[in-house]
Amino acid sequence: xxxxxxxxxxxxxxxxxxxxxxxxxxxxxxxxxxxxxxxxxxxxxxxxxxxxxxxxxxxxxxxxxxxxxxxxxxxxxxxxxxxxxxxxxxxxxxxxxxxxxxxxxxxxxxxxxxxxxxxxxxxxxxxxxxxxxxxxxxxxxxxxxxxxxxxxxxxxxxxxxxxxxxxxxxxxxxxxxxxxxxxxxxxxxxxxxxxxxxxxxxxxxxx
Amino acid sequence: xxxxxxxxxxxxxxxxxxxxxxxxxxxxxxxxxxxxxxxxxxxxxxxxxxxxxxxxxxxxxxxxxxxxxxxxxxxxxxxxxxxxxxxxxxxxxxxxxxxxxxxxxxxxxxxxxxxxxxxxxxxxxxxxxxxxxxxxxxxxxxxxxxxxxxxxxxxxxxxxxxxxxxxxxxxxxxxxxxxxxxxxxxxxxxxxxxxxxxxxxxxxxxx
Amino acid sequence: xxxxxxxxxxxxxxxxxxxxxxxxxxxxxxxxxxxxxxxxxxxxxxxxxxxxxxxxxxxxxxxxxxxxxxxxxxxxxxxxxxxxxxxxxxxxxxxxxxxxxxxxxxxxxxxxxxxxxxxxxxxxxxxxxxxxxxxxxxxxxxxxxxxxxxxxxxxxxxxxxxxxxxxxxxxxxxxxxxxxxxxxxxxxxxxxxxxxxxxxxxxxxxx
Numbered sequence: 268x269x270x271x272x273x274x275x276x277x278x279x280x281x282x283x284x285x286x287x288x289x290x291x292x293x294x295x296x297x298x299x300x301x302x303x304x305x306x307x308x309x310x311x312x313x314x315x316x317x318x319x320x321x322x323x324x325x326x327x328x329x330x331x332x333x334x335x336x337x338x339x340x341x342x343x344x345x346x347x348x349x350x351x352x353x354x355x356x357x358x359x360x361x362x363x364x365x366x367x368x369x370x371x372x373x374x375x376x377x378x379x380x381x382x383x384x385x386x387x388x389x390x391x392x393x394x395x396x397x398x399x400x401x402x403x404x405x406x407x408x409x410x411x412x413x414x415x416x417x418x419x420x421x422x423x424x425x426x427x428x429x430x431x432x433x434x435x436x437x438x439x440x441x442x443x444x445x446x447x448x449x450x451x452x453x454x455x456x457x458x459x460x461x462x463x464x465x466x467x468x469x470x471x472x473x474x
Numbered sequence: 475x476x477x478x479x480x481x482x483x484x485x486x487x488x489x490x491x492x493x494x495x496x497x498x499x500x501x502x503x504x505x506x507x508x509x510x511x512x513x514x515x516x517x518x519x520x521x522x523x524x525x526x527x528x529x530x531x532x533x534x535x536x537x538x539x540x541x542x543x544x545x546x547x548x549x550x551x552x553x554x555x556x557x558x559x560x561x562x563x564x565x566x567x568x569x570x571x572x573x574x575x576x577x578x579x580x581x582x583x584x585x586x587x588x589x590x591x592x593x594x595x596x597x598x599x600x601x602x603x604x605x606x607x608x609x610x611x612x613x614x615x616x617x618x619x620x621x622x623x624x625x626x627x628x629x630x631x632x633x634x635x636x637x638x639x640x641x642x643x644x645x646x647x648x649x650x651x652x653x654x655x656x657x658x659x660x661x662x663x664x665x666x667x668x669x670x671x672x673x674x675x676x677x678x679x680x681x
Numbered sequence: 682x683x684x685x686x687x688x689x690x691x692x693x694x695x696x697x698x699x700x701x702x703x704x705x706x707x708x709x710x711x712x713x714x715x716x717x718x719x720x721x722x723x724x725x726x727x728x729x730x731x732x733x734x735x736x737x738x739x740x741x742x743x744x745x746x747x748x749x750x751x752x753x754x755x756x757x758x759x760x761x762x763x764x765x766x767x768x769x770x771x772x773x774x775x776x777x778x779x780x781x782x783x784x785x786x787x788x789x790x791x792x793x794x795x796x797x798x799x800x801x802x803x804x805x806x807x808x809x810x811x812x813x814x815x816x817x818x819x820x821x822x823x824x825x826x827x828x829x830x831x832x833x834x835x836x837x838x839x840x841x842x843x844x845x846x847x848x849x850x851x852x853x854x855x856x857x858x859x860x861x862x863x864x865x866x867x868x869x870x871x872x873x874x875x876x877x878x879x880x881x882x883x884x885x886x887x888x
Contacts, residue, residue: 293619293621295619296627296671296673297672298624298626298627298671299626302598302602302619302626303619318731320738322527324527327592330589330591330592334591381741382744384747384748385744388747399818403610403817404610404616408820409818412707412709412717412818412819414708414709415710419712419715419716420710420712463710464710464711466709501828502826502880503831503834505831505837505878506833506880508833509826509833530734531732534732534795537802540802611817611823612826613822
């Protein structure tokens with residue numbers, strides 16, 4: 268099992284947990300949990316594979332991924348009530364999922380010899396699109412676009428860090444590890460300490 | 475004309491009716507009716523074809539499908555006022571569309587020799603995604619995710635029934651018929667008699 | 682640089698401006714501006730390329746497009762406060778973007794020898810889908826579906842005009858110019874003078 272496959276499985280599992288938690292906030296039934304969990308879990312990677320025109324989407328050639336997402340959904344269905352704050356759990360699990368999905372996207376783009384810009388975009392796409400689909404479909408405010416938090420920025424920084432590490436001669440696995448670390452550190456810092464970039468503030472209009 | 479083509483046409487036509495009815499609730503003009511009807515009608519099958527990486531999306535190789543969707547939209551534009559309850563019509567037409575779209579998705583997946591899990595997922599995708607896109611774009615509460623109703627469950631059960639029928643030696647057309655029957659029976663039972671699975675209910679949080 | 686490439690760049694740049702303006706209404710940070718701008722800018726063309734099953738999506742083979750979108754986003758981040766009405770600016774820039782994106786979609790479909798119906802649909806898809814994704818993701822009322830305005834109609838008329846011009850013997854560049862002119866004239870007329878088609882009005886239900 269290659270590192271790429273491990274990253275894909277981990278991202279699928281953790282994103283599925285966040286999807287199932289969002290489904291619990293919408294009071295869906297068990298099949299609804301599995302549906303939203305699967306959409307969240309494989310959404311970003313599916314868009315990545317379609318845009319890169321890979322021969323088969325990753326979970327079509329290996330449906331075990333959907334089984335993993337379904338297992339995560341079932342686990343959440345029976346245990347979500349044990350959580351003190353489901354929203355807080357969603358935030359932190361989503362941060363973990365982002366931190367494994369971004370290197371998963373980077374790894375696939377590197378494996379297909381894409382230029383640097385596309386590698387970064389595929390990291391962002393794989394990391395952000397599943398959660399965005401989850402939030403749009405379930406009518407939550409998208410985490411990706413929440414004001415005053417770092418989100419896409421974390422994915423951008425993580426993917427860029429991987430490219431820099433590779434350029435400096437680091438091995439591929441080490442670069443992906445650095446990518447995951449930078450992504451998680453920035454997102455966790457934003458959640459825990461309120462790190463952010465300046466948001467656009469409307470100045471008074473021209474007279 | 476093969477059974478697969480008949481199923482695709484029927485799903486396109488009935489989903490287009492539901493899309494046009496949603497457009498009428500949003501008070502769009504005739505071109506808006508055709509746009510929403512087409513999106514709903516071919517949305518699920520388009521995602522199916524792209525994920526399965528078929529050579530051409532079904533309606534690109536045969537634009538008649540879009541003509542069928544447009545005809546359904548025009549028909550609704552002139553007749554929707556005859557309905558006593560447009561929302562009730564949307565619910566029941568959507569149930570019919572689901573019951574033809576799921577076997578259409580199953581048939582395509584079988585024709586490309588996918589494993590069982592992917593066959594079921596393609597049935598669900600073809601059945602549910604067009605309506606989901608219609609509801610997200612028109613800002614309706616997605617039928618797919620309505621609390622306390624069976625929807626994805628019907629598609630899942632129908633597609634699974636087709637696989638079981640095939641495994642028991644039924645012919646492909648009979649299996650698809652069983653798929654349509656199971657899907658429609660469950661969805662109709664949910665609409666008419668309130669059949670449902672238990673939804674997730676939040677327990678009080680841990681102290 | 683062919684006409685097709687010029688159209689794609691122009692559509693990407695102007696759609697990115699609209700995406701960044703919507704991001705400014707949502708008070709995002711600079712990376713959020715670039716994310717929404719890029720999604721808007723390449724969304725329609727990406728769906729077009731995927732549906733037509735082109736070998737590579739246009740911006741994957743040439744990431745400069747994303748650079749153009751990012752530049753537009755940065756420019757808006759620093760200058761949006763100079764506008765008297767950002768919403769009005771979005772409306773008119775979106776009209777310009779529509780008028781270049783529709784011929785861009787038509788040109789690609791013609792280059793791959795699609796039948797007339799698909800050419801028109803690809804014009805509509807390229808023109809409308811980027812803005813639709815922008816509005817759905819940022820939770821704005823989709824311009825595409827705003828009641829009492831021409832939008833999809835403009836794209837439909839523009840693409841049809843290009844086909845008629847070609848059939849009458851016009852050169853490809855002239856036909857695309859006519860397409861852009863018709864699209865912009867209709868959309869501008871709708872914005873400035875309230876041109877519209879009759880919308881669906883519910884009659885009282887049958888007794």
